[in-house]
Amino acid sequence: MTATTTAPxxxxxxxxxxAPSTRLRAWATRAPLLPxxxxxxxxxxxxxxxxxxxxxxxxxALYPRARHFTGLDNYRQVLTDADLRHSVWTxxxxxxxxxxxxxxLGLLLALLLDRRFKGRGVVRTLLIAPFLVVPVAAALLWxxxxxxxxxxxxxxxxxxxxxxxxxxxxxxPLMAVEASLVWQWTPFMxxxxxxxxxxxxHQQIEAARVDGASDWQIFRHLTLPHLRRYxxxxxxxxxxxxxxxxxxxxxxxxxxxxxxxxxxTVYQSFYQAHENGLASAAGxxxxxxxxxxxxxxxxxxxxxxxxxxxxx
Amino acid sequence: xxxxxVRTRPRRQGAGLGLLAWLVxxxxxxxxxxxxxxxxxxxxDAATNPPSFAASLTLDGYREFFGTGGGASPWPALxxxxxxxxxxxxxxxxxxxPAAYALSxxxxxxxxxxxxxxxxxxxxxxxxxxxxIYLFAKNAGLLDNIWLLVLLYTxxxxxxxxxxxxxFLAEVPVAVIEAAQIDGARLPTILARVVAPIALPGIAATAxxxxxxxxxxxxxxxxxxxxxxxxxxxxxxGFITSQGLFLAKVxxxxxxxxxxxLAAGFAAQDKLVxxxxxxxxx
Numbered sequence: 001m002t003a004t005t006t007a008p009x010x011x012x013x014x015x016x017x018x019a020p021s022t023r024l025r026a027w028a029t030r031a032p033l034l035p036x037x038x039x040x041x042x043x044x045x046x047x048x049x050x051x052x053x054x055x056x057x058x059x060x061a062l063y064p065r066a067r068h069f070t071g072l073d074n075y076r077q078v079l080t081d082a083d084l085r086h087s088v089w090t091x092x093x094x095x096x097x098x099x100x101x102x103x104x105l106g107l108l109l110a111l112l113l114d115r116r117f118k119g120r121g122v123v124r125t126l127l128i129a130p131f132l133v134v135p136v137a138a139a140l141l142w143x144x145x146x147x148x149x150x151x152x153x154x155x156x157x158x159x160x161x162x163x164x165x166x167x168x169x170x171x172x173p174l175m176a177v178e179a180s181l182v183w184q185w186t187p188f189m190x191x192x193x194x195x196x197x198x199x200x201x202h203q204q205i206e207a208a209r210v211d212g213a214s215d216w217q218i219f220r221h222l223t224l225p226h227l228r229r230y231x232x233x234x235x236x237x238x239x240x241x242x243x244x245x246x247x248x249x250x251x252x253x254x255x256x257x258x259x260x261x262x263x264x265t266v267y268q269s270f271y272q273a274h275e276n277g278l279a280s281a282a283g284x285x286x287x288x289x290x291x292x293x294x295x296x297x298x299x300x301x302x303x304x305x306x307x308x309x310x311x312x
Numbered sequence: 313x314x315x316x317x318v319r320t321r322p323r324r325q326g327a328g329l330g331l332l333a334w335l336v337x338x339x340x341x342x343x344x345x346x347x348x349x350x351x352x353x354x355x356x357d358a359a360t361n362p363p364s365f366a367a368s369l370t371l372d373g374y375r376e377f378f379g380t381g382g383g384a385s386p387w388p389a390l391x392x393x394x395x396x397x398x399x400x401x402x403x404x405x406x407x408x409x410p411a412a413y414a415l416s417x418x419x420x421x422x423x424x425x426x427x428x429x430x431x432x433x434x435x436x437x438x439x440x441x442x443x444x445i446y447l448f449a450k451n452a453g454l455l456d457n458i459w460l461l462v463l464l465y466t467x468x469x470x471x472x473x474x475x476x477x478x479x480f481l482a483e484v485p486v487a488v489i490e491a492a493q494i495d496g497a498r499l500p501t502i503l504a505r506v507v508a509p510i511a512l513p514g515i516a517a518t519a520x521x522x523x524x525x526x527x528x529x530x531x532x533x534x535x536x537x538x539x540x541x542x543x544x545x546x547x548x549x550g551f552i553t554s555q556g557l558f559l560a561k562v563x564x565x566x567x568x569x570x571x572x573x574l575a576a577g578f579a580a581q582d583k584l585v586x587x588x589x590x591x592x593x594x
Binding site: 029030031032033035036037039040043044045046047048050051054109112113115117118119120122123124125126127128129130131132133134135136137138140141142143144145146148150151153155156157159160183186187188191192194195196230233237240243244246247250251254262263266267270271276279280283284286287290294298300301302304 | 330338341360362414428431433437442474524549552559565569570590
């Protein structure tokens with residue numbers, strides 16, 4: 001097991017090593033962990049159990065007396081309801097598009113930033129900035145300041161070249177949401193991939209170059225295989241955050257024009273339609289989707305984690 | 313390192329790519345720069361097509377935003393956000409530090425599983441627990457109470473914090489700790505004199521990242537708060553529907569509310585990747 005590199009700290013209290021005190025010591029080392037563990041279970045796991053239970057009830061908050069057990073009915077309704085099914089599809093489309101595009105852009109940017117040039121630190125800072133704008137503020141910025149058909153910056157700039165003046169949000173609503181998210185998430189991908197690039201074995205690359213390998217060959221056969229884990233990590237962490245995205249959809253389109261994703265639908269079905277049972281069933285479906293992604297994510301994180309620990 | 317072979321590539325290509333990096337960097341920053349410039353324009357100058365780059369500067373947008381122009385004051389929301397973010401970050405540190413210490417000590421194999429349990433809770437969409445939390449808050453009379461958000465934000469950030477901190481604590485060289493032990497140092501002394509100085513920058517970065525996530529959060533704040541406990545992002549949602557000429561005000565508001573995050577993010581810049589990748593990338 002690789003995870004024992006720092007184990008000697010555990011042997012700190014040098015006192016006796018008799019049998020009863022070993023047990024006591026085991027609990028003493030475990031104790032600092034318990035508050036966090038109990039807190040997490042109480043605040044994150046219990047509500048989910050409640051969601052699971054509620055999802056089996058027909059329960060509209062406006063008619064609390066009519067609440068009754070319906071088994072899998074809510075799930076049937078969620079999966080057959082055209083709007084809800086559409087929101088499942090929208091969630092998938094939104095997540096995949098944003099993750100893939102920002103990953104590719106992030107890779108290109110990381111490759112650009114991996115080389116030495118004047119003002120590299122400044123460019124890196126400029127690139128990180130979009131990730132550090134409050135998500136609602138970023139969405140407002142895109143909605144009103146960039147996309148506005150009459151005086152938005154995009155149409156303003158198009159005006160100079162005599163281009164068309166499209167109404168971006170109503171013409172391509174989902175793409176409008178995606179573009180704003182890509183803008184925010186590309187820096188995240190770039191940071192992870194840049195860290196990956198900088199952990200390459202530079203001697204190996206120089207050796208390949210001495211042997212006459214071209215830049216493309218080095219990228220294709222040395223850099224890309226090395227980056228695979230980092231690409232996976234970026235894709236999976238990005239997916240986890242973007243599957244849950246609420247801010248951009250809520251702000252830019254308010255879920256209209258076919259852009260409602262599952263988190264927005266869950267929000268709407270209980271906050272506006274007061275359909276507790278349906279909302280819970282949709283929530284459970286989001287969780288199942290996330291578990292699928294998370295299983296892969298955990299595998300990637302754990303393999304990187306092992307590697308880091310064994311290197312330490 | 314600097315073998316002759318590396319220099320065989322033409323210098324011009326390198327300079328061209330450097331220029332390209334600059335252009336892309338500026339392109340990504342442009343919306344923010346434009347937002348900042350617009351926030352200093354008058355409403356009339358902010359809403360022109362083609363855009364008025366060189367219009368005269370004014371603080372009217374900021375005056376409007378801070379409520380001297382008659383709108384709702386953002387101060388309660390800003391104070392609520394500060395309370396929620398700072399208090400939840402302190403709670404996270406209080407819970408995560410001992411946990412991370414216990415985990416980086418790692419006496420048995422099973423502890424890695426505990427670490428992964430924390431991570432798995434982060435992967436569960438917040439929206440799945442929203443309804444029971446709302447019902448609970450309603451019955452307990454905790455709706456529109458900022459301390460409920462403190463509790464939830466603590467839970468939201470705890471997994472990331474435990475992961476980050478255990479990766480920072482694991483960086484403390486074992487040899488140094490052993491040396492201190494041989495010199496007869498007790499645990500508190502080792503923590504204060506050996507572990508803290510090495511792990512402190514990482515702990516600070518963890519705190520900053522938790523602060524950012526709490527400050528940014530919208531969904532819970534939107535559902536669970538109303539008039540009294542409204543946070544800054546909820547205040548911003550008031551700008552979703554257009555209200556005539558209001559671009560300068562929107563830009564001023566977005567910029568002011570993003571400033572703490574930008575500041576915290578740049579302060580944590582060196583550790584940002586390690587934190588956001590949950591310690592998997594260094």
